[in-house]
Every structure is written in structure tokens, then in C-alpha cells.
Amino acid sequence: xxxxxxxxxxxxxxxxxxxxxxxxxxxxxxxxxxxxxxxxxxxxxxxxxxxxxxxxxxxxxxxxxxxxxxxxxxxxxxxxxxxxxxxxxxxxxxxxxxxxxxxxxxxxxxxxxxxxxxxxxxxxxxxxxxxxxxxxxxxxxxxxxxxxxxxxxxxxxxxxxxxxxxxxxxxxxxxxxxxxxxxxxxxxxxxxxxxxxxxxxxxxxxxxxxxxxxxxxxxxxxxxxxxxxxxxxxxxxxxxxxxxxxxxxxxxxxxxxxxxxxxxxxxx
Numbered sequence: 402x403x404x405x406x407x408x409x410x411x412x413x414x415x416x417x418x419x420x421x422x423x424x425x426x427x428x429x430x431x432x433x434x435x436x437x438x439x440x441x442x443x444x445x446x447x448x449x450x451x452x453x454x455x456x457x458x459x460x461x462x463x464x465x466x467x468x469x470x471x472x473x474x475x476x477x478x479x480x481x482x483x484x485x486x487x488x489x490x491x492x493x494x495x496x497x498x499x500x501x502x503x504x505x506x507x508x509x510x511x512x513x514x515x516x517x518x519x520x521x522x523x524x525x526x527x528x529x530x531x532x533x534x535x536x537x538x539x540x541x542x543x544x545x546x547x548x549x550x551x552x553x554x555x556x557x558x559x560x561x562x563x564x565x566x567x568x569x570x571x572x573x574x575x576x577x578x579x580x581x582x583x584x585x586x587x588x589x590x591x592x593x594x595x596x597x598x599x600x601x602x603x604x605x606x607x608x609x610x611x612x613x614x615x616x617x618x619x620x621x622x623x624x625x626x627x628x629x630x631x632x633x634x635x636x637x638x639x640x641x642x643x644x645x646x647x648x649x650x651x652x653x654x655x656x657x658x659x660x661x662x663x664x665x666x667x668x669x
Contacts, residue, residue, distance in 0.1 A: 438656035441663040442647065450666065451615070451635035452647035452659075458633035465641025468556050472536045474634050475554070476520045479539065484627040487617075489513040491631070494613040496541070499550055499584055499603060509544065516541045524571045533567045540579075547579040553602075554586045556642060559594045569601055586610070588642050608658070611638045616665040 447453040457465060464470040479495065481488040492513055496506050521534040537552040551572050553565060565585070572581045583602045585593055590606035615635055621628045639662075640646050645655055647663075 452639040454636045457636040459637045526571045549576045552584045619668045
């Protein structure tokens with residue numbers, strides 16, 4: 402019996418030694434971006450960096466995680482009648498995340514200028530009519546075909562039974578001559594809970610949005626009221642939605658997650 406126990410102990414020691422031998426390599430791969438974080442962080446202008454600001458756009462109102470407030474801000478920033486020329490740049494960046502996997506799309510300026518942004522449009526669905534209200538609907542007249550992006554925005558709440566299916570069914574019928582993209586926007590890019598068919602929904606995270614729009618802000622050479630609005634809104638996303646503040650040295654895991662954002666902030 403003692404011999405069996407000693408053999409088992411030897412096997413455990415062997416497994417532990419094997420794990421220790423690979424542990425550093427595993428940690429290195431898991432946190433590969435953290436090694437670059439310190440260099441990028443040192444080059445940031447922390448007085449202007451959204452992730453380091455002492456105030457956010459929605460913080461003083463207690464609305465940093467309020468979905469309705471975020472949806473309204475998204476619409477305002479994307480609406481050329483409000484934010485002017487900045488709207489086209491932000492829309493192009495958003496479409497890059499939704500349709501191009503993060504790469505910027507070659508969208509004609511005329512298409513961006515003619516885009517429409519609706520918040521809570523009233524859609525009538527079903528044989529026994531009921532009304533549903535998707536958060537944000539973006540329509541862009543591309544040369545080949547109109548692109549319709551339906552965004553459902555969820556931060557702390559989750560989708561309820563039949564909600565996303567109703568949006569999908571209506572969009573597929575009402576925009577059958579257009580390219581329809583259904584986008585489920587959450588802090589981490591989570592999957593829907595209650596959709597019968599989850600696969601049509603493009604999962605998008607607030608982190609992806611922050612990286613894309615931070616790149617736009619990095620390219621702005623002139624300060625305006627709306628570029629400062631964008632800066633403060635990005636502060637809301639980074640600090641209020643994602644819970645990450647660049648001013649405080651974060652853990653290695655957070656450093657790795659923030660790397661694409663820092664690269665965008667520095668135009669890399």
C-alpha cells in the first residue's frame with residue numbers, strides 16, 4: 402500500500418514539475434500585450450486621454466451604465482445634423498467594426514452624407530400586430546446596395562423573450578432589397594440570451610467601439626465642442642462601462658486588453 406502511495410506521489414510531482422516548466426510561457430502568451438503597455442502608456446498625454454480623465458460625460462448624471470443615455474449619445478455622435486463632419490468619420494469607423502472586422506471601409510463620402518440614424522423607430526410586427534422598438538437603426542445608401550444596421554444596445558439588462566426575433570423578422574421583410582446587419586452591442590460582446598436564431602446577430606463589444614472611435618479622435622487635429630464630447634463619451638465607455646482607468650496601473654490582464662486601445666490612441 403505504501404508503495405502505491407509513493408508511486409501516486411511521484412506522478413503528482415512529475416505533473417507539477419511539467420506545469421511549472423510551461424507556466425511562464427503560458428503567462429507570456431496570455432498577457433502578450435502587457436510587455437508593450439508601459440511604453441505606450443508613457444507616451445500618452447494623460448491630461449487629454451479619455452481613460453485617465455477625472456470626469457466622464459455621463460458620470461455626473463449617474464448614467465454611465467444607462468442604456469438609453471448611451472443610445473442617445475451614439476445617435477448624436479453619428480448624426481451629421483448634430484456633430485457635423487465628425488459624424489461621417491465615426492460612422493465609417495463603426496461600419497468598419499460591424500462589416501469589416503475592424504478595418505476601415507471604403508465608403509463614399511456621399512453615402513455617409515446621406516445616411517440616416519433612427520432611435521427607437523416603431524416597428525409593427527406579427528399577424529396580431531404589436532409594436533417593437535429597436536434601439537438604433539442606421540441606413541447607408543452604398544453604391545451596390547443599401548446597408549441597414551440594426552443595433553440592440555445592452556449594458557446591464559438582457560434581451561427578453563421574442564425581442565430580437567421580432568427585430569430580425571421585421572428587418573428581413575421590410576428591408577429585403579437591402580443588406581441587413583443585426584448588431585448586438587454589449588460591454589464584452591456577449592451572445593443574446595433569448596433569440597431563437599442567434600447566428601444572424603453580429604456580436605459587438607463596447608471595447609471594439611472604443612478602439613475604433615479612439616482612433617478617430619487621435620486623428621482630429623482641431624479641437625471642437627463635438628471632439629471634446631467624443632473624448633468625454635469615450636471616458637464614459639472606458640471608465641463607466643468597462644471599468645478600466647488608464648491612470649491607475651492595471652493588472653497585466655487589463656494591460657493586455659487595453660493594448661489595442663492604446664495603439665489607437667497613439668495612431669498606431
